Amino acid sequence: MDVNKLHPIFAVELIGPDLAQAPDQALIDTVEALMKEHAVVCIRGQGHITDEEHLRFARAFGPLELPGAFREGPRRMAYGLYDASNLDINGDIIDPESLRAKFSKGNEIFHADSSFNDMPSKWSMLRGVIVPPEKGDTEFVDLRHVYAQLPQAKKDQIEHLVAEHSFAASREKGGVTSTDAAGIRAVMPGAMQPMVRMSPSGHKCLFVGSHAFRVEGMADAEGRALIDELLAFASQPQFVYAHKWKQGDLLIWDNRCTLHRGTTFDYATYKRDLRRANVNEYGEERSAVAGPLPVANAATVKQDA
Ligand code: OGA
Ligand code: MN
Numbered sequence: 001m002d003v004n005k006l007h008p009i010f011a012v013e014l015i016g017p018d019l020a021q022a023p024d025q026a027l028i029d030t031v032e033a034l035m036k037e038h039a040v041v042c043i044r045g046q047g048h049i050t051d052e053e054h055l056r057f058a059r060a061f062g063p064l065e066l067p068g069a070f071r072e073g074p075r076r077m078a079y080g081l082y083d084a085s086n087l088d089i090n091g092d093i094i095d096p097e098s099l100r101a102k103f104s105k106g107n108e109i110f111h112a113d114s115s116f117n118d119m120p121s122k123w124s125m126l127r128g129v130i131v132p133p134e135k136g137d138t139e140f141v142d143l144r145h146v147y148a149q150l151p152q153a154k155k156d157q158i159e160h161l162v163a164e165h166s167f168a169a170s171r172e173k174g175g176v177t178s179t180d181a182a183g184i185r186a187v188m189p190g191a192m193q194p195m196v197r198m199s200p201s202g203h204k205c206l207f208v209g210s211h212a213f214r215v216e217g218m219a220d221a222e223g224r225a226l227i228d229e230l231l232a233f234a235s236q237p238q239f240v241y242a243h244k245w246k247q248g249d250l251l252i253w254d255n256r257c258t259l260h261r262g263t264t265f266d267y268a269t270y271k272r273d274l275r276r277a278n279v280n281e282y283g284e285e286r287s288a289v290a291g292p293l294p295v296a297n298a299a300t301v302k303q304d305a
Contacts, residue, residue, distance in 0.1 A: 003034065007241035010142040010258075011040035019049045019057045019250065028060050031252070035123065036201050039254045040140050040241065046127065047248025051078035054127055054250070055277055062122045062279035065114060068187075068289030082276040084126060086267055096267045099180070106174025109210035110141065110231055110259040113278055116165045116211045117288035118191045120281045121255040130273035131245035136265030140241045143205035143257050146234045147196065150206065154230075158195045158206070162216040163227065166190030169213035187290045192216065195230075199257035206230060209259050234259060245274075 001016035012034060017027055034041045046054075055078060058064060067082050074089050086101070088094050094101055114121040126138070147155070167188045168181040176184075195215075197207045208230045215223030242263075243251060253260055255278075265272060 001030065006040070006042065006243070009145050009239065009241070010038050011042070011140060011241045011243075012038045013042045013044055015044050017043055019043065019046050020053050023057055023060050032061070035252060035254055039142050039144070039199075039258050040243075041252045042243065043250040043252070044246065045248050046250045047129075049127075049250075051081055051275065054078075054125070054275065055080045057250075058123075058125050058277035058279050062281055063283055063285045065117070065119065065121060065278040065280050066285055066287040068287050077275050080277065082278065084274040084276050085130075086272050091271075091273075093268060093271060099176070101267065102175050103171060104174075104262065106171045106176070106210065107262040108264065109170065109173055110139075110235055110261045111170060111209035111211055112207070112255040112259055113276075114255065114288050115193055115207075115209055116167045116170075116188060116190045119283055119286075119288065122279045122281045123252055123254055124260075124276055124278050126251045126253075126274050126276045128245045128247055128249040128251070128274055130271045131247050131249075132265045132270035132272050134265070135263065136270070136272055137242040137244055137263050138251065138260055139263060140243065140253060140258050140260045141234050141239045142241075143207065143234070143259060144199050144201070144203040146239055147204050147206040149239075150233065154233075155196075158226075158230070161195040161226075162192050163195055163208060163212040163223070164190055164214040164216070165193050165209070165211035166213060167211060170210035173210055173213075188288065189290075197256065200254065201257075203257070205257045206234060207256075208234070210261075 001014060004013050006013055064080055066080060076089055077083060086093055113124045168184040172181045193207055195207055197205055199205050208227050212227045213224060214220055215226055
């Protein structure tokens with residue numbers, strides 16, 4: 001197996017595994033070790049694997065976090081995978097003005113998947129089934145490095161702060177109406193997260209993202225300003241690895257010590273079929289969503305995070 005760096009700070013590609021085969025302990029150990037050190041690992045050349053093989057590989061690293069109940073019913077992909085595509089049930093490109101398309105706009109702000117969930121989200125594993133010929137990179141930052149670069153005064157200020165994260169808040173930032181956001185809030189209440197947390201490799205990390213919207217003990221506007229300031233700091237170009245998708249990539253990231261975001265592409269012209277498995281650190285396989293989303297067109301809304 002070959003390992004190559006993708007960015008000076010973090011992120012590697014792994015060439016060689018065939019995930020159509022059940023992963024053996026040596027592969028599981030290799031991926032765990034690479035993830036601990038590099039936080040983002042791209043396993044190339046998996047264009048031939050099925051949804052079930054994708055899910056089998058994910059389950060080797062932790063219990064699945066299942067998509068929400070409103071994702072049940074006819075799907076393009078195996079239950080258990082999140083649909084991060086711009087395609088409808090027939091595989092046609094969705095209307096860029098639809099509510100579902102607006103939901104994915106919220107993904108273009110840096111975030112850690114499911115930070116609104118009280119379960120500790122471990123990794124996301126996003127598979128490039130169809131990728132656009134240009135643009136649509138997924139961008140990452142390593143929050144261990146970001147934290148290390150923060151001025152000492154900022155580190156001191158945030159050391160014991162706790163932020164409230166909510167899926168509704170990040171979708172509102174992406175342009176979803178407050179009425180739809182209220183419906184989301186009813187079934188996805190959100191979670192409190194420390195602003196500084198420890199990575200699996202034992203480094204302190206900054207932990208904010210698009211889902212964070214309020215800081216405990218601060219006025220709403222003041223907390224929001226601090227979150228925005230920290231996100232702007234984290235987004236500096238020299239920190240960012242932009243993943244250029246190749247068909248068949250299986251891109252894995254650690255949600256505890258990285259942020260990621262989608263970027264624009266020609267949404268109305270190109271198909272982009274990305275499918276994601278998420279694993280938690282421990283616990284039962286379950287969804288972060290308590291029930292069906294009471295918003296218009298709930299069946300077509302994409303839950304993402
Ligand atoms: C995700 C996500 C970004 C992208 O699937 O969690 O944020 O580039 N995707 O599609
Ligand atoms: Mn995401």
